[in-house]
Amino acid sequence: AQTVTQSQPEMSVQEAETVTLSCTYDTSESDYYLFWYKQPPSRQMILVIRQEAYKQQNATENRFSVNFQKAAKSFSLKISDSQLGDAAMYFCAYRRQNSGNTPLVFGKGTRLSVIA
């Protein structure tokens, strides 16, 4: 079974600084997707960024970027120019690539605090 591990229960960052959240996963599959989701206190899961395993280029979405190391099974999220609105729980998630739709496997999350 696939597992996702987030080793940092809590992180903090000064406003306008950069922070990196770590994620490792375990799978025997070669084709899959990886995601970072943000969950503010409202509980709404919001997709931050996604990465296809077959792509070597790291995904980037504005201030958010990932460092995807397939051989090491590592998928970290870098948030640049942190803003107060970035404060939330961040979940790393894995989804097996399949002809049909497959569910997400989540890590336990990292709570990010942004200090003004």
Add this chain to the structure above:
Amino acid sequence: EAGVAQSPRYKIIEKRQSVAFWCNPISGHATLYWYQQILGQGPKLLIQFQNNGVVDDSQLPKDRFSAERLKGVDSTLKIQPAKLEDSAVYLCASSFTGYEQYFGPGTRLTVT
């Protein structure tokens, strides 16, 4: 485009009572998921529907949990009887292609 709707947002019940949650996915999304998120953990899949058929319910505690998706649109998740350990947030998500899942706001259940 309207998002995934869920109700109620909050529910408090006593143990051994029953409760039901409702989810309305994004129009046209054939796949619907129910996840359970216990405090301090990531969401865990309970059941997945493709249209009105069950794809995966391997982690659904079938002695107390049931779910249905009539007509392949709305879905209802029921717990009967509830236990203290069922206190959690219940998230519904839907997907068209499977590439991205869209989540509802969730229902926070407290069992006392």
